[in-house]
Amino acid sequence: MLEVKNIYKSFGENQVLKGVNFSVEKGDVIAVLGSSGSGKTTLLKCISFLEPADKGEITFDDFHKDITKVTKKEIRQLRMKMGFVFQNFNLFRNMTALENVEEGLIRARKVPAAEAEKIAFEMLEKVGMTERAYHYPDLLSGGQQQRVAIARALAINPEVILFDEPTSALDPELTGEVLDVMRKLAMDGATMVVVTHEMEFARKVADWVVFMADGVIVEEAPSEEFFTHPKHERTIQFLRKTQEMAEENE
Numbered sequence: 001m002l003e004v005k006n007i008y009k010s011f012g013e014n015q016v017l018k019g020v021n022f023s024v025e026k027g028d029v030i031a032v033l034g035s036s037g038s039g040k041t042t043l044l045k046c047i048s049f050l051e052p053a054d055k056g057e058i059t060f061d062d063f064h065k066d067i068t069k070v071t072k073k074e075i076r077q078l079r080m081k082m083g084f085v086f087q088n089f090n091l092f093r094n095m096t097a098l099e100n101v102e103e104g105l106i107r108a109r110k111v112p113a114a115e116a117e118k119i120a121f122e123m124l125e126k127v128g129m130t131e132r133a134y135h136y137p138d139l140l141s142g143g144q145q146q147r148v149a150i151a152r153a154l155a156i157n158p159e160v161i162l163f164d165e166p167t168s169a170l171d172p173e174l175t176g177e178v179l180d181v182m183r184k185l186a187m188d189g190a191t192m193v194v195v196t197h198e199m200e201f202a203r204k205v206a207d208w209v210v211f212m213a214d215g216v217i218v219e220e221a222p223s224e225e226f227f228t229h230p231k232h233e234r235t236i237q238f239l240r241k242t243q244e245m246a247e248e249n250e
Contacts, residue, residue, distance in 0.1 A: 001025050001060070001061060001159065001160070001191070002024045002058075002059070002159075002160055003021075003023035003024070003058070003060075004020070004021070004022050004023075004046070004056055004059075004067065005021050005056060005057045005058075006019050006021065006055065006056045006057065007019070007021075007022070007043065007053050007055070007056035008054045008055040008056060009042055009046055009051065009054050010054055016039050016042045016215050017043060017046065017053070017215045018039075018215040018216050019216065020043055020056075020216065020217055021217070022043065022047070022210070022217070024191060025191075026159070026191055027191055028191055028192070028193075029190075029191075029192045029205060029206045029207050030192070030193045030206060030207075030210060031196055031201065031205075031206035031209045031223070032044075032193065032209075032212060033196070033197070033202060033209060033210065033211050033212070033238070034211055034212035034238070038212040039212050040195040041164050043212070044084075044195055045164075047082075047162065048079065048162055049070070049075045049079065050084075052068070053067045053068065055067075055068065056068070058078075063077075063078065076108075080109075080156065080158075081158055081159040081160065082158050082159070082162060083152075083153030083156060083158035083160070083162065084153060084161075084162050084164070085146070085150055085153050085161065085162070085163045085164065085166050086149065086166075087164055087165045087166070087168050088169050089137070089142070089145040089149045091149060093136065093137050095136070096133065096135060096136055097124065097129060097132055097134070097135055097136075097137070097140065097144075097148045097151075098117070098120050098133040098134060100148055100149075101119075101120035101123055101124060101148065101151045102117060102119075102120045102155075103152070104152060104155060105119060105120070105155055105156065108156070120133075120151070120155060121133065123151035123154045123155045124148070124151050126154060126181075126184075127147040127148070127150050127151045128147065129147050129151060141174055142170045143170055143177045146166055146170065146178045147178060147181055150166075150178070150181055150182070150185075160193065161190060161191070161193075162192075162193050163182070163192065163195065163196070164195050165195055165196060165197065166178055166182070166194070166196070167179065167196070167198060168197065175198070179198060179200075179201055179205075182194070182201065182205065183201075183205050186205050186206075199242055199243075199246065202223065202226075203223055203227050204223075206223045207223055208220065208222060208223065209221060209222075209223050209226040209227075211226070211232075211234075211238065213234050213238070218232050218234045218235060219231060219232045219235045
């Protein structure tokens, strides 16, 4: 469905992605793990054209092209197939939850206002936020704002949803409500790529785990196998370190 090959990206002298190959099939829930600076977020941004890659190829359904030669019109068309959920919600502060969800439908998809409102309410219901449809972001908790952001991503009926550390800006008690929504989406068959530090989500919800370090994919495997039989020394060290940190925080 979606595949990128040989992706390179540098910021000045700093080479962040070094020939990454990555693919997603319909219905996959892929967790992308790695320490800060490993290239996880940059990979998502290159896939969604929020950052221009320096080199590589992209295939999405029947579209295939050198990723550096994709036109603005083609980027718009490809983005129509992708939902994106950011770390910091990126909601419009001067719009209600409902208006935030409607916005992309009305502006990008040219959906009539009445139909956009109906879809927006359905998506807010999916994430348990209909009672706060007319609240502005400043009146919502971080977890509630992120659930609105997920509703906004769902509203365009994307083929794949890309999540960039969706719980990293949240207090621990609010993290659970967002992960619950994501679990339900996975059970409903949504195709998701989730850059995360939530090991429990990666272990129990994702069906495939990708581990990145220093701009390359070090190891990838089915979730159960990744956590029970990691093969690469870097992976073993990473899992041991995250386990120790989790125990310290208990």
